Amino acid sequence: MLALADVTLYRGNTRVLDAVSLEVAEGELVALIGANGAGKTTVLRTVSGLLVPSAGTITFGGKPIHGAGSDAIVRMGIAHCPEERKIWPEMSVHEHLELGAFVRRNNAAELRQDIERVFETFPILKERRDQLAGTLSGGQQQMLAIGRALMSRPTLCMFDEPSLGLAPMMVEAIGEMIVRIRGQGTTVLLVEQNAALALRLADRAYVLETGRVTLSGRAKELAANPEVHRAYLGG
Numbered sequence: 001m002l003a004l005a006d007v008t009l010y011r012g013n014t015r016v017l018d019a020v021s022l023e024v025a026e027g028e029l030v031a032l033i034g035a036n037g038a039g040k041t042t043v044l045r046t047v048s049g050l051l052v053p054s055a056g057t058i059t060f061g062g063k064p065i066h067g068a069g070s071d072a073i074v075r076m077g078i079a080h081c082p083e084e085r086k087i088w089p090e091m092s093v094h095e096h097l098e099l100g101a102f103v104r105r106n107n108a109a110e111l112r113q114d115i116e117r118v119f120e121t122f123p124i125l126k127e128r129r130d131q132l133a134g135t136l137s138g139g140q141q142q143m144l145a146i147g148r149a150l151m152s153r154p155t156l157c158m159f160d161e162p163s164l165g166l167a168p169m170m171v172e173a174i175g176e177m178i179v180r181i182r183g184q185g186t187t188v189l190l191v192e193q194n195a196a197l198a199l200r201l202a203d204r205a206y207v208l209e210t211g212r213v214t215l216s217g218r219a220k221e222l223a224a225n226p227e228v229h230r231a232y233l234g235g
């Protein structure tokens with residue numbers, strides 16, 4: 001479904017991505033793990049069209065998408081739930097969800113249906129629909145960021161560190177929600193520094209180190225790999 005082939009990207013003079021190749025098949029849950037500054041967010045921002053690679057290709061459903069605008073990429077079916085949630089504190093829950101549907105906002109009935117579907121997945125958001133997002137807890141804000149991403153009806157949803165800064169119970173809940181979203185037919189690319197969580201949820205995973213993919217394989221096998229264990233799973 002999604003394929004990056006030898007994607008290289010510079011920020012200034014620094015090569016932040018170095019010939020990154022990875023694939024996500026339809027229906028898969030694929031994790032991308034790596035330390036601080038490895039380039040994980042850059043990979044997602046490049047797929048989303050927010051950054052343009054200096055070399056390499058990105059295809060979605062076989063068609064090249066690198067260089068297409070980010071709004072066109074959302075329309076093609078790729079949603080991005082960004083790092084640090086990017087919630088607007090002064091906007092309501094409901095307004096965030098409407099905003100998530102900006103590429104297909106003309107059908108009011110569909111919009112209402114989609115908001116109801118998000119509320120079914122996250123009942124707490126329904127209770128708080130008129131509340132300002134800044135008054136939500138961290139976990140609720142993460143649910144809102146996920147719900148907003150789902151509002152574009154993606155076939156591929158990318159999550160950037162959804163567990164960051166959350167209490168252990170909420171981390172588990174968010175993990176379960178991501179598994180449920182995949183179960184409903186959405187393909188998932190999950191970026192996490194929490195490798196234990198990501199490798200538990202994913203079918204396959206890639207390890208990114210200073211802009212290069214250094215390991216990839218079945219998530220279970222990577223979790224059992226002594227090198228991965230030492231570097232990312234706390235020994």
Ligand SMILES: Nc1ncnc2c1ncn2[C@@H]1O[C@H](COP(=O)(O)OP(=O)(O)OP(=O)(O)O)[C@@H](O)[C@H]1O
Pocket residue numbers: 011012016034035036037038039040041042043083193
């Ligand atoms: N706007 C920018 N300008 C220049 N360099 C940047 C910019 N954003 C990120 N970088 C650099 O790109 C590299 C990769 O950053 P990126 O944010 O993709 O890493 P990451 O794996 O997501 O890290 P983290 O786990 O901390 O979120 C880092 O060396 C970072 O300093």
Ligand SMILES: [Mg+2]
Pocket residue numbers: 040041042083160
């Ligand atoms: Mg990041």
